[in-house]
Amino acid sequence: MNFPPNRTSALARLEAFVPLAAKYAAHRNFDLGAGKHNGVSRLSPYIRTRLITEEEATRAVLAKHNSRAAEKFLQEIAWRTYWKGWLEMRPEAWSHYLATLAEQEKPAGYAKAIAGETGIECFDHWVHELLGTGYLHNHARMWFASIWIFTLKLPWQLGADFFLCHLLDGDPAANTLSWRWVAGLHTPGKHYLARAENIEKFTLGRFDPAGQLDEKAHPIPLDQTFTRQPLHLPSNPKPKGRTGHLMFPEDLAPPPEDLGEIHATAAYLPAAHQASSLVVEFLEGAISSTLAERDGTLFGEPFHSSLNDWIRAEKLDAIVISRPTVGFTKDFLTDQKLPPITHTFIRTWDHLLWPHATAGFFKLKAALPKIHASIAPNRVDDLFPDF
Ligand SMILES: Cc1cc2nc3c(=O)[nH]c(=O)nc-3n(C[C@H](O)[C@H](O)[C@H](O)COP(=O)(O)OP(=O)(O)OC[C@H]3O[C@@H](n4cnc5c(N)ncnc54)[C@H](O)[C@@H]3O)c2cc1C
Numbered sequence: 001m002n003f004p005p006n007r008t009s010a011l012a013r014l015e016a017f018v019p020l021a022a023k024y025a026a027h028r029n030f031d032l033g034a035g036k037h038n039g040v041s042r043l044s045p046y047i048r049t050r051l052i053t054e055e056e057a058t059r060a061v062l063a064k065h066n067s068r069a070a071e072k073f074l075q076e077i078a079w080r081t082y083w084k085g086w087l088e089m090r091p092e093a094w095s096h097y098l099a100t101l102a103e104q105e106k107p108a109g110y111a112k113a114i115a116g117e118t119g120i121e122c123f124d125h126w127v128h129e130l131l132g133t134g135y136l137h138n139h140a141r142m143w144f145a146s147i148w149i150f151t152l153k154l155p156w157q158l159g160a161d162f163f164l165c166h167l168l169d170g171d172p173a174a175n176t177l178s179w180r181w182v183a184g185l186h187t188p189g190k191h192y193l194a195r196a197e198n199i200e201k202f203t204l205g206r207f208d209p210a211g212q213l214d215e216k217a218h219p220i221p222l223d224q225t226f227t228r229q230p231l232h233l234p235s236n237p238k239p240k241g242r243t244g245h246l247m248f249p250e251d252l253a254p255p256p257e258d259l260g261e262i263h264a265t266a267a268y269l270p271a272a273h274q275a276s277s278l279v280v281e282f283l284e285g286a287i288s289s290t291l292a293e294r295d296g297t298l299f300g301e302p303f304h305s306s307l308n309d310w311i312r313a314e315k316l317d318a319i320v321i322s323r324p325t326v327g328f329t330k331d332f333l334t335d336q337k338l339p340p341i342t343h344t345f346i347r348t349w350d351h352l353l354w355p356h357a358t359a360g361f362f363k364l365k366a367a368l369p370k371i372h373a374s375i376a377p378n379r380v381d382d383l384f385p386d387f
Pocket of ligand 1: 028040043044047077078079080083167169170171179
């Protein structure tokens with residue numbers, strides 16, 4: 001398995017990557033093929049489940065490099081949080097995606113595209129790589145989405161759905177908004193056009209789709225704008241009495257220490273939206289390895305009776321859950337009505353970064369040096385040489 005679903009493997013991958021973080025900017029654009037993605041970290045399935053957190057990865061890099069040397073990598077980690085914060089403030093972008101996805105007819109060309117039979121060699125290769133491994137390099141994702149939208153003329157929502165079903169790191173915010181960005185819907189009028197020359201260069205000649213791509217297509221016309229809603233970031237609760245930590249697959253990290261003692265741990269995996277068997281296997285493995293470490297309970301179906309049984313068996317006075325972010329788990333929980341003893345907590349990382357995701361990434365990028373200084377004060381000299 002390319003991504004063994006446990007924290008030990010996640011930490012090993014982080015440790016192996018940290019020395020390379022300073023070379024990331026030079027190497028990150030090259031897609032050398034499955035098994036050779038060594039210029040990037042391949043941490044995304046672990047970060048998506050928070051088998052390791054964004055803060056942990058950032059701290060590990062800052063422990064070895066000054067923030068300038070590893071700037072590009074640190075910024076990419078923040079991109080994920082940017083997309084999540086942006087969507088927290090515009091949840092309609094998610095519901096609009098789901099609604100327009102449900103309306104899509106499967107056009108001619110769709111079946112061949114998802115079978116990797118378009119005749120565009122690089123695209124067909126990436127389809128098979130995705131189906132076989134659950135992972136694609138970032139540059140391949142950009143080229144893939146661009147070819148899907150502008151050369152194959154397929155609806156972006158169907159492509160985003162295909163990714164979400166098959167990516168081990170599939171994330172409603174990063175995925176939906178990246179597809180919108182490629183289409184020219186995130187920054188209106190600015191789209192990403194895959195060029196044969198660029199693919200040839202950054203695959204070191206493995207592919208050369210010269211003459212096969214539409215390199216002159218226009219952006220997709222803007223479908224809807226989304227009003228920004230205020231971001232509520234209350235302080236974390238102080239639960240009293242016996243407290244249980246209930247986890248969902250997007251956040252398997254232990255709760256912050258300021259919540260106090262945790263007496264019991266449990267997890268539930270909501271039926272994922274047509275997730276591939278690789279994705280389900282990864283998520284089930286991530287949950288069971290985490291529960292094994294913390295002597296926790298895996299909920300069966302139905303959710304509500306498992307929850308009530310757990311509360312009774314563990315004699316719980318309070319339950320804490322990591323704030324569900326906009327996406328499938330939040331949709332699931334909105335329908336579930338959790339008991340009133342449930343408290344939601346927000347991780348410091350999200351508290352620090354989300355408020356800067358009001359507009360473009362630039363605002364968050366500008367805030368990063370101070371944020372990094374606050375979590376890794378030993379690096380303050382590198383960040384503010386005049387201190
Ligand atoms: C069309 C499209 C769809 C995408 N869908 C997803 C998705 O569902 N889930 C997802 O996590 N990322 C998504 N990305 C972003 C990016 O491609 C992946 O995060 C990255 O390729 C993961 O590989 P890595 O861990 O080796 O990344 P590295 O380059 O090593 O980066 C380290 C970490 O930073 C984060 N990161 C890096 N680049 C980005 C980015 N552009 N946007 C957001 N976070 C980033 C990831 O958590 C990643 O693990 C998508 C990008 C595109 C263009």
